[in-house]
Amino acid sequence: MSSKASIAAPSTPKREPLSSSVYDELGLERNPDNLYLQTLDAMLCAAEILEVPHHIQLILSQPKNEIMVHFPVEMDSGEYCLFKGYRVQHNNALGPYKGGIRYHPHVSLDDVKSLSLLMTMKCSLVRVPFGGGKGGIKCDPRALSFTELRRVSRRFISAISTQIGPDVDIPAPDVGTNSQIMAWFADTYLNITQGLIGNDSMAVVTGKPLEMGGSLGREKATGQGVIDVLAELLPEIGLSIAEATCSLIGYGNVGSWAGKLFTERGGKVKAVMDHTGAIYNEGGLDAIALDDHVRTHGGVAGFEKEHAAEAITEDQFYAVPVDVFIPAALEQMITAEKADLINCKIVAEAANAPTTPAGENILLAKGIEVLPAILCSAGGVTVSYFEWVQNRSNSYWDAEKVDEELNRHMVLAARRTQLAKHRYNVDMRTAAYIGALEQIASVYKLRGIFP
Ligand code: GLU
Numbered sequence: 001m002s003s004k005a006s007i008a009a010p011s012t013p014k015r016e017p018l019s020s021s022v023y024d025e026l027g028l029e030r031n032p033d034n035l036y037l038q039t040l041d042a043m044l045c046a047a048e049i050l051e052v053p054h055h056i057q058l059i060l061s062q063p064k065n066e067i068m069v070h071f072p073v074e075m076d077s078g079e080y081c082l083f084k085g086y087r088v089q090h091n092n093a094l095g096p097y098k099g100g101i102r103y104h105p106h107v108s109l110d111d112v113k114s115l116s117l118l119m120t121m122k123c124s125l126v127r128v129p130f131g132g133g134k135g136g137i138k139c140d141p142r143a144l145s146f147t148e149l150r151r152v153s154r155r156f157i158s159a160i161s162t163q164i165g166p167d168v169d170i171p172a173p174d175v176g177t178n179s180q181i182m183a184w185f186a187d188t189y190l191n192i193t194q195g196l197i198g199n200d201s202m203a204v205v206t207g208k209p210l211e212m213g214g215s216l217g218r219e220k221a222t223g224q225g226v227i228d229v230l231a232e233l234l235p236e237i238g239l240s241i242a243e244a245t246c247s248l249i250g251y252g253n254v255g256s257w258a259g260k261l262f263t264e265r266g267g268k269v270k271a272v273m274d275h276t277g278a279i280y281n282e283g284g285l286d287a288i289a290l291d292d293h294v295r296t297h298g299g300v301a302g303f304e305k306e307h308a309a310e311a312i313t314e315d316q317f318y319a320v321p322v323d324v325f326i327p328a329a330l331e332q333m334i335t336a337e338k339a340d341l342i343n344c345k346i347v348a349e350a351a352n353a354p355t356t357p358a359g360e361n362i363l364l365a366k367g368i369e370v371l372p373a374i375l376c377s378a379g380g381v382t383v384s385y386f387e388w389v390q391n392r393s394n395s396y397w398d399a400e401k402v403d404e405e406l407n408r409h410m411v412l413a414a415r416r417t418q419l420a421k422h423r424y425n426v427d428m429r430t431a432a433y434i435g436a437l438e439q440i441a442s443v444y445k446l447r448g449i450f451p
Pocket of ligand 1 (some may be wrong): 171173174175382384
């Protein structure tokens with residue numbers, strides 16, 4: 001291993017619980033299990049170090065708008081179901097609110113609030129001119145038929161149609177949604193606003209199918225962004241992707257692209273786990289065959305029956321020695337218990353908020369650095385920005401240009417984070433928030449508070 005300064009300096013300080021008066025002023029309780037408060041804590045910790053003025057800390061501590069809607073949908077059986085949907089618009093100081101819409105049975109207001117704050121920070125860190133938002137519908141998309149999914153999607157967008165728009169708030173895919181759902185969102189919005197803003201309506205949503213104004217490279221963008229960050233930062237610990245190993249939680253869009261691109265660059269994916277099981281191969285799994293298997297069978301389980309791999313338990317999966325551990329599934333999977341088992345040099349958060357604060361402190365104490373979601377998972381929204389630019393200029397980029405521009409944003413964000421880490425002697429999560437806050441705090445100072 002090289003003798004260069006490592007990302008995970010052994011002295012990486014752990015984050016102490018905050019004593020910020022913001023909590024009392026906003027009447028917020030201190031609950032380490034609440035996702036919104038966890039995200040807030042990380043942001044305020046960085047804000048204190050950066051000496052962000054108190055009023056800006058207060059503004060960033062609450063979303064601007066929290067929209068909650070209930071809407072009925074006729075099911076295929078002829079019965080009616082009432083659905084609950086959210087759109088939280090966290091901040092628009094840098095540009096229109098931006099962020100995905102997820103379909104999941106456990107979607108809750110606090111989770112969506114947390115994810116919208118993450119989006120504000122993500123966009124600011126990678127310097128795309130958007131604010132942060134997030135939305136969701138409390139539903140199980142796997143239990144809905146194609147036509148039910150279409151009616152649910154259309155009804156939700158019509159319910160929030162006055163609150164979104166290409167210059168106002170721009171939804172995108174997230175957990176449980178895809179380009180087909182974005183096509184329905186765009187079509188619904190277009191029908192509702194017809195004649196009012198013309199062709200520009202298409203830019204109301206990103207992550208659309210290519211034929212409908214989507215961008216080349218958008219589907220793989222989040223996975224690609226993870227690889228761009230690793231390619232930039234792994235040399236800091238004397239490694240390159242070509243000689244590195246990794247394990248992955250989740251093999252959906254983000255996980256499968258991260259796995260395929262990691263392999264394409266010569267690295268080995270040693271283990272993968274999802275909701276159906278866990279598989280392992282010391283010499284590296286076939287990432288492309290695994291992608292095919294997951295598409296056909298709905299998960300990684302059973303891959304070992306036809307390919308070089310063995311099934312392992314969840315605890316065995318976490319303990320597989322690798323260079324990079326990549327959580328690319330849901331939030332809060334790396335608990336203290338799992339962090340105890342993890343045996344890697346770097347955790348690269350491809351999913352939003354996959355690490356609990358207790359889990360993170362254990363990782364840092366073990367000398368494992370955590371590359372935070374606002375850096376690692378920012379590739380998706382970056383290419384969403386390119387899609388929006390292409391829609392609005394009516395001129396379309398080739399795949400090389402998308403890759404090149406994405407790489408430029410990701411590399412600069414990684415360097416910005418690295419710089420803040422060394423300048424302020426903090427962990428990478430705090431450093432990434434500092435990199436994000438530098439931009440947004442300075443914009444607030446320049447703009448002032450209206451009137
Ligand atoms: N849902 C993705 C995220 O969490 C993408 C958001 C977007 O493209 O606007 O970053």
